[in-house]
Amino acid sequence: MSGIWSAEYWAKKGDVDLYMYRKCREQPVKGKNPPVLFLVHGSSFSSRPGYDMAVPGRTDYSQMDECAKMGFDVWTMDHECYGRSSRTASNSDIATGAEDLKAASVVLERETGLKKYAFYGQSSGALRAALFAQLNPDKVERLVLDAFVWTGKGSVTLAKRREGLAAYRNSNMRPVNRDTYRQSLTRDAPGVRTCEEEVIQALADAALKDGDSVPTGSFMDMCTKLPLVDPRKITCPVYIMRGDHDAISTLEDILDFYRELPNTDKHFSMMAHSAHIAPLGINRHRFYHLLKGFLTIPPPRD
Numbered sequence: 001m002s003g004i005w006s007a008e009y010w011a012k013k014g015d016v017d018l019y020m021y022r023k024c025r026e027q028p029v030k031g032k033n034p035p036v037l038f039l040v041h042g043s044s045f046s047s048r049p050g051y052d053m054a055v056p057g058r059t060d061y062s063q064m065d066e067c068a069k070m071g072f073d074v075w076t077m078d079h080e081c082y083g084r085s086s087r088t089a090s091n092s093d094i095a096t097g098a099e100d101l102k103a104a105s106v107v108l109e110r111e112t113g114l115k116k117y118a119f120y121g122q123s124s125g126a127l128r129a130a131l132f133a134q135l136n137p138d139k140v141e142r143l144v145l146d147a148f149v150w151t152g153k154g155s156v157t158l159a160k161r162r163e164g165l166a167a168y169r170n171s172n173m174r175p176v177n178r179d180t181y182r183q184s185l186t187r188d189a190p191g192v193r194t195c196e197e198e199v200i201q202a203l204a205d206a207a208l209k210d211g212d213s214v215p216t217g218s219f220m221d222m223c224t225k226l227p228l229v230d231p232r233k234i235t236c237p238v239y240i241m242r243g244d245h246d247a248i249s250t251l252e253d254i255l256d257f258y259r260e261l262p263n264t265d266k267h268f269s270m271m272a273h274s275a276h277i278a279p280l281g282i283n284r285h286r287f288y289h290l291l292k293g294f295l296t297i298p299p300p301r302d
Contacts, residue, residue, distance in 0.1 A: 004023055004024070004025060004065060004068055005023065005024050005025070005026050005027045006021065006022060006023045006024075007021075007022045008020065008021055008022075009021075009022065009107050009111070010107075011077065011100075011103040011104045011106065011107045012103060013080070013099060013100060013102075013103040015086075016080055016085070016086045016088060016103075017085060017086045018077055018078065018079070018080065018085045018086070018100055018103055018104065019047075019077060019078040019083060019084035019085045020075060020076070020077045020104060020107060021047060021048060021052070021064075021075070021076050021077070022073065022074065022075045022111075023052070023064040023065065023068045023074045024068055024072075024073045024074065025068050025069070025071070028073050028112065030111065030112060030113045031113050033073055033112040033113055033114055034071055034072060034073045035071070035072055035073065035114075035117075035118065035141075035295075036072065036073045036074075036075060036108060036112055036114055036117040036118065037067050037072040037073070037074050037075070037117070037118045037119075037120060037295065038074075038075045038076065038077075038101075038104070038108070038117050038118070038119045038120070038129075039051045039063060039064065039067075039074065039075070039076040039120050039121075039122075039125075040076075040077075040097070040101065040119060040120065040121035040122070040125035040126070040128050040129045041076065041077075041078075041079065041082070041122065041125045042121075042122050042123035042124045042125040042126075042147075042218070043123060043124040043214065043215075043218040043219055044176060044180060044181070044184055044207070044214055045082075045176075045181070045203070045206075045207035045210070045214070046078045046079075046082040046083030046084075046085075046207070046210050047076035047077055047078050047082075047083060048076070048078075048083065048206070049083075049203060049206035049207040049209075049210070050063075050122070050203075050207075050277075050280075051063045051064050051076050051279075052064045052065070052076075053199075053202055053203060053206055053280075054202065054206075055196075055198055055199055055202040056198060056202070057198065058196075058198070058199075060284065060285075061199065061202070061279075061280065061284070063279050064076065066288050067291075070288075070292050070295070070296070071296075072118075072295070073112065075104070075108065077100065077101075077104050079092050079096070079097050079100045079128070080092045080096055080097075080100055080215075081172075081173075081214075081215045082210070082214065082215065083210050089172065090172065090215070090217070091172035091173075091215045091216050091217035091220065092172075092215035092217045092218070093215075093217030093218060093220065093221050094124065094127045094128055094131055094217070094218055094221045094225075094228050095131065095228075096217060097124075097125075097127075097128035097131075097132075097218070098128055098131040098132040098135060100128075101119075101128065101129070101132040101136075102132065102135075102136060105117070105136070105139050115138070115139065116138070116139055116140065116141040117139065117140065117141055118140075118141050118142040118143070118144070118295055119132065119133065119140055119142075119143050119144065120144040120146065120291070121143075121144070121145060121146065121148075122146045122147055122277065122279070123146070123147045123148075123248065123276065123277070124218035124219075124221075124222060126145040126146055126147060126148040126149075127148070127149070127218070127221070127222070127228055127229065128218075129143060129144075129145065130143065130145055130148070130229040130234060131228060131229055133234050133236060134229055134230060134233045134234050137233075137234075137235050137236065140236045141236060142236055142237045142238075142239070142294070142295065143234065143236050143237070143238045143239070144238075144239045144241065144291065144294065144295075145238065145239070145240045145241070146240075146241040146242075146278065146279075147241075147242065147243065147246055147248055147276050147277065147278070148240060148242070148248075148249065148254065148257070149222060149226065149248045149249035149253065150226065150227050150229065150231075150249065150253050150254065150256065150257040151226050151227045151253055151256075152222060152223075152226040152227075152249065152253070153250065153252075153253055154249075154250040154252070154253065155247065155248055155249050155250065155253070156247035157187070157188070157247045157248045157276075158222055158223055158248070161219060161222070161223055162223045164219075165220075165223055165224070168216040168219055168220050168223070169220070171216060172215060172216055172217070173213040173214065173215060173216060174213060174214060174215075174216045174219065175212055175213050176207070176208070176212060176213060176214055177204075177208075177212065178204040178208070180204075181200060181203045181204040181207055182200050182204070184203075184276065184277060185199065185200055185203065185275065185276075185277055185280060185281075186200070186275070187247070187275075187276070188243075188245045188246055188247045188275040188276050189245035189275050192245065192273075192275075193282065194243075194245060194273060194274060194275040194281050194282060194283075195275070195277075195280055195281050195282060196282060199280050203280065231257050231258075231260035231261045231262075232260050232261075232262055234261060234262075234263075235262060235263055236263060237263055237265035237266065237267075237294075238261050238263065238265075238266045238267070239266070239267045239268075239269070239291075239294040240254055240257070240258055240266075240267070240268045240269070241268075241269050241271060241278065241287070241290065241291070242254055242268075242269070242270055242271065243270075243271045243274030243275050243276060243278045243281070244270050244271060244272050244273065244274060245273075245274065245275040245276075246274070246275060246276045247276070248276060251270075254268070255268070265300070267294055269290050271283065271286060271287060271290065272286075274286075274287065
């Protein structure tokens with residue numbers, strides 16, 4: 001987005017440095033800050049390749065830019081052992097990610113003056129965001145869970161992923177390459193065009209600048225520890241988004257989670273002609289229409 005304002009920050013979690021990035025239509029003024037939307041990344045690539053990606057010949061693949069256009073102060077971060085954040089001996093599991101978000105919230109309050117924020121999580125980022133909301137209800141205004149998995153029962157993706165469990169147990173890092181990112185965008189709908197070839201190449205180009213390996217923690221958790229989140233302890237309004245081709249979870253699993261959410265301000269959408277990473281798909285315009293509707297819905301009048 002031409003002329004958009006951006007800034008970089010660092011959060012501290014003990015000895016761990018966590019990289020944070022921020023975008024807004026114009027530089028926010030503390031005390032008059034627009035609402036904050038925090039984007040939580042998933043397992044296989046860090047924040048900016050996923051949420052602020054440039055695709056040659058395209059202008060609408062940066063989720064940060066698109067959400068800034070909606071009027072949000074948009075933040076994201078690299079979790080421990082991802083991107084520009086500290087590389088440690090951790091495997092960066094889901095619980096570690098929730099602690100990262102807690103450290104990030106200190107920076108959010110300091111810079112914006114706000115105490116509650118909207119969170120969007122994609123794939124394992126949805127698990128991180130949901131666990132953070134469960135543990136820190138006072139900091140979460142609204143919660144969006146995209147490509148979320150609860151118990152993992154019947155998951156095609158997790159059944160395939162469990163074939164690599166021995167390797168994940170032997171190392172805190174797993175290799176990634178160009179095919180990893182092609183699979184991320186195409187595995188759920190073979191023969192169905194849900195994304196553009198240029199996007200596959202742009203994602204790989206951006207993600208591999210961070211190196212040829214990523215942590216195993218979220219994969220291990222999703223294969224061996226689900227459920228990690230108790231929906232009955234998430235008290236804020238929740239929106240669950242799911243591409244109709246996504247194989248990370250079954251519809252039954254998602255709806256069972258939805259039914260247990262205590263706040264009746266809860267929403268679910270099936271996104272037609274979308275796969276696991278809807279914001280990078282050809283129907284991303286529909287994704288943004290739905291997302292904006294939830295984030296800007298008027299409060300009830302009762």
